[in-house]
Amino acid sequence: MITVENLRYVYPNGNEVLRDVNLHIEDGDFVAIMGENGAGKTTLVKTFNGLLKPTDGRVLIDDVETRKTSVAALARSVGLVFQNPDHQLFCETVRDEVAYSLRNFGYPSDVIERRVRGVLETLDLMPYVDSSPFMLSGGERKRVALASVLVWNPKHIVLDEPTIGQDYQQKDRLRNFIVQLNAQQKTVVVVTHDVEFIAECRPRVVLLSGGRIMADGKAEEILTDKALTERASLLRPQISLLFSSVANLPHDVIDVFSAKAVINSAVRRRT
Amino acid sequence: MTIIDIKDLSFSYAGAARQSLRNVNLEVKKGEFVIVTGPSGCGKTTLCRCLNGLVPNFYAGELTGEVFVCGLDVRHQPTSVLSRHVGFVFQNPENQLFSLTVERDVAFGPENLGLSREETRRRVEWALKVTEIEGLRDRAPYELSGGQQQRAALASVLAMKPEVMVLDEPTSFLDPRSSREILSVVAKLNKELGITVILVEHRLDLATRHCNRIVVLDKGMVALDGPPRSVYGKQAHLIGIGVPKVTLLFHLLKQDGVEIEKIPVTVEEAEAELRGLLTN
Numbered sequence: 186m187i188t189v190e191n192l193r194y195v196y197p198n199g200n201e202v203l204r205d206v207n208l209h210i211e212d213g214d215f216v217a218i219m220g221e222n223g224a225g226k227t228t229l230v231k232t233f234n235g236l237l238k239p240t241d242g243r244v245l246i247d248d249v250e251t252r253k254t255s256v257a258a259l260a261r262s263v264g265l266v267f268q269n270p271d272h273q274l275f276c277e278t279v280r281d282e283v284a285y286s287l288r289n290f291g292y293p294s295d296v297i298e299r300r301v302r303g304v305l306e307t308l309d310l311m312p313y314v315d316s317s318p319f320m321l322s323g324g325e326r327k328r329v330a331l332a333s334v335l336v337w338n339p340k341h342i343v344l345d346e347p348t349i350g351q352d353y354q355q356k357d358r359l360r361n362f363i364v365q366l367n368a369q370q371k372t373v374v375v376v377t378h379d380v381e382f383i384a385e386c387r388p389r390v391v392l393l394s395g396g397r398i399m400a401d402g403k404a405e406e407i408l409t410d411k412a413l414t415e416r417a418s419l420l421r422p423q424i425s426l427l428f429s430s431v432a433n434l435p436h437d438v439i440d441v442f443s444a445k446a447v448i449n450s451a452v453r454r455r456t
Numbered sequence: 457m458t459i460i461d462i463k464d465l466s467f468s469y470a471g472a473a474r475q476s477l478r479n480v481n482l483e484v485k486k487g488e489f490v491i492v493t494g495p496s497g498c499g500k501t502t503l504c505r506c507l508n509g510l511v512p513n514f515y516a517g518e519l520t521g522e523v524f525v526c527g528l529d530v531r532h533q534p535t536s537v538l539s540r541h542v543g544f545v546f547q548n549p550e551n552q553l554f555s556l557t558v559e560r561d562v563a564f565g566p567e568n569l570g571l572s573r574e575e576t577r578r579r580v581e582w583a584l585k586v587t588e589i590e591g592l593r594d595r596a597p598y599e600l601s602g603g604q605q606q607r608a609a610l611a612s613v614l615a616m617k618p619e620v621m622v623l624d625e626p627t628s629f630l631d632p633r634s635s636r637e638i639l640s641v642v643a644k645l646n647k648e649l650g651i652t653v654i655l656v657e658h659r660l661d662l663a664t665r666h667c668n669r670i671v672v673l674d675k676g677m678v679a680l681d682g683p684p685r686s687v688y689g690k691q692a693h694l695i696g697i698g699v700p701k702v703t704l705l706f707h708l709l710k711q712d713g714v715e716i717e718k719i720p721v722t723v724e725e726a727e728a729e730l731r732g733l734l735t736n
Contacts, residue, residue: 221631222602268629269548320472323547323625324496349628350547352495352658353698378631381661381701418633423661423701426723431730441705445712448705451734452714 186212187233187341187372191242194228202228203396206242212340213370215363217383217404220393221418226376227268229393230343233374234263246341261290264339268346268376270330274318279310279329282318286337304336307362309355324350341372348379360386384408384422384439392417405437459620459652460484460507465521466676467502467511476502478676480521486619489646489653491663491684494673495696500656503673504622507654508542509535526619540569543613545623549605553597558589558608561597565616583615586649587641603634610641620652621645627659636662661700665722672697684721702726 192206202225210216218226231237232244235251244251246263267273276282280301287297305311308328313321318329327350335342348356363373363386377383383390383404390407392400394417400407407413409425421429424444428434434451438444462482468475476499484490492500505511509530512519523530526541546552555561562583566576584590587607592600597608606626613621623642627635643666645651657663664670670687672680674696680687688703699707702720706729710716714733720726 222629222634316473320469322497322501346629350496350625350658352696354696355496356698378635379659380632381659381698384701415633418631420632420636420662423723423726424705427702427705427726427730430723430727431734433734441701441708444705445708448709448730448733449712449714455734 186210186245186247187374188245188248189229189232189242190245192229192232192239192244193241194225194232194237195240201396203232206396206398208391208398208401210372210374212372213367215367215373215386215388216375216391217386217388218374218376218391218393219378219380219383219407219417219419220399224393224417225396226393227345230265230345230374230376233341233343234265235259236265260339261337262339263341263343264334264337265343266331266334266345266347268349270318270323270326273330273333274326277317278315279305279318279321279332280314282329283333283336285333290337300336300338304332308332308335309358322350324352324355327351328355339371341374342366343374343376345376346378347375348377348382356382356385378419380408380419380422384424385441387440394418405439408439409436457486458483459486459488459526460654461522461524462506463522465506465519465523467506467517467519469502469515469517472517475676476517477506480673480676480678482671482678482681484652484654486652487646487650488669489643489667490655491660491667491670492654492656492673493658493660493670493697494679498673499676500673501624502676504544504624504654504656506530507620507622508544509533509538510544536568539565539618540616541619543616543618543621545606545609545613545621545626547625547628549602549609549629550598552609552612553605556596557594558597558600558611559584559593561608562593562611562615565612569616579615579617583611586614586645587611601634602630603637606630606634606638607641610638610645614645618651620654622654622656624656625658626655627657627662632662635659639663639666642666658698660698664700685719688721689719 187210189206189208192203194203195201220226235256238252283301284297310328318326366373387404390404392407400413408422414421422439425439428438429436462480465477465480466475467477494500506523507525553561562580563576566579587610589607597605627638639662646653664684670684688699702723706716706719720729
């Protein structure tokens with residue numbers, strides 16, 4: 186459970202980035218935090234694992250206030266995957282990179298070996314197990330960073346822009362993977378600009394703009410709202426643009442498969 | 457006129473187990489706007505790096521075949537010479553801006569070409585104007601938004617007056633509105649100034665409308681090459697390409713037996729097609 190109460194955050198240079206933020210995320214929820222560049226999305230998720238402590242208000246992880254505990258203690262329950270993988274990768278091989286945290290936590294080597302293999306297989310990274318992370322493509326490095334966090338099995342997983350550099354198949358995998366994590370009662374919070382990815386996943390969407398929460402609700406409601414999306418510098422999903430411009434089609438359809446079903450039945454009715 | 461000529465190009469990075477590019481042949485004419493796409497790890501970035509000589513001059517490895525850009529053989533030209541002809545814009549603008557003001561950053565290239573003070577000034581003014589950031593000249597790049605930073609990066613490359621611009625996923629750190637704006641600036645450079653554009657992109661929904669050609673790489677090889685409609689028509693989505701959602705939708709409808717006249721590649725085309733479908 187992640188609870189944010191009246192959060193305000195001001196950087197040391199006086200820049201106030203978050204104001205009056207209230208948010209409650211239950212275990213097993215899938216939440217997308219969306220909004221323009223500079224809206225405060227990354228700052229917000231950095232308060233979840235205590236990297237940043239609130240200037241005012243409080244953040245609670247499973248009822249423990251982040252100000253009253255350490256980043257090291259929070260790290261076990263909150264796994265944060267950074268936007269830029271190069272900010273968190275530093276080992277010689279993918280294997281060492283992914284095993285690093287488990288070694289730090291003092292796990293026995295057979296457990297480490299098993300877990301590392303498991304997560305690398307899930308993320309399609311086994312072919313690179315002995316490669317240097319820095320020899321990999323941007324998209325692959327991004328998945329190594331994700332693997333190195335998932336491997337210690339945190340209860341709350343925060344992904345900052347996970348779809349950057351990922352192709353369609355990898356995004357599909359990521360989506361299925363998030364569904365599995367949710368089924369295990371794990372919380373998944375995704376920070377993203379990728380409207381089309383969110384349209385396919387249809388999670389709860391929290392819209393952040395200028396450091397405040399502007400809207401909090403279903404993806405189908407928020408991503409089809411012209412005024413809201415414009416204020417947050419988002420574009421509506423292509424399917425939503427298409428459905429809102431053609432008469433007599435429902436306006437809450439945002440993903441390809443729902444759209445296909447609606448059109449198929451409309452065409453069938455005509456013939 | 458051919459501006460990029462790649463013949464039988466193969467490359468493997470030093471120490472890598474497999475080739476990043478395998479027998480690539482690609483000829484690009486002056487003024488084209490080419491999107492290069494393909495699954496993660498397919499060799500897109502490596503191909504870009506060949507175009508300004510970063511491969512093999514900076515990233516060492518084994519290169520066979522030929523790469524000519526603006527008539528220059530990239531293997532035998534220093535990056536300093538190639539950079540007058542080929543401008544490179546990276547994914548993350550933070551990686552290429554380093555001065556304390558935008559103006560200084562944009563002036564850096566022309567100054568290093570040894571241009572006169574007047575010519576440098578002229579080019580800086582021009583580049584800031586074309587990218588529409590004249591108002592940001594005295595700002596520090598690190599205090600700008602992602603979209604503004606990427607415009608500054610574009611301007612700093614533009615000031616070198618390159619004939620070819622290579623952009624490696626320039627919108628992936630940007631919000632959708634800034635992405636759309638950056639892509640229209642790039643389209644303007646292409647249309648109005650005739651600059652040849654090579655754009656690496658995964659997200660084809662915004663970029664497709666601006667290009668005349670899409671090259672799909674897969675496992676280091678050219679898998680598909682042609683105008684968007686023909687490439688998407690060959691079911692590019694089956695090899696993991698994120699074709700625009702409206703394109704995917706009509707592919708799937710067609711599979712279901714719905715009669716589709718032409719597979720749309722933009723939302724506008726999809727609207728027309730769908731209206732036809734629902735009113736005929």
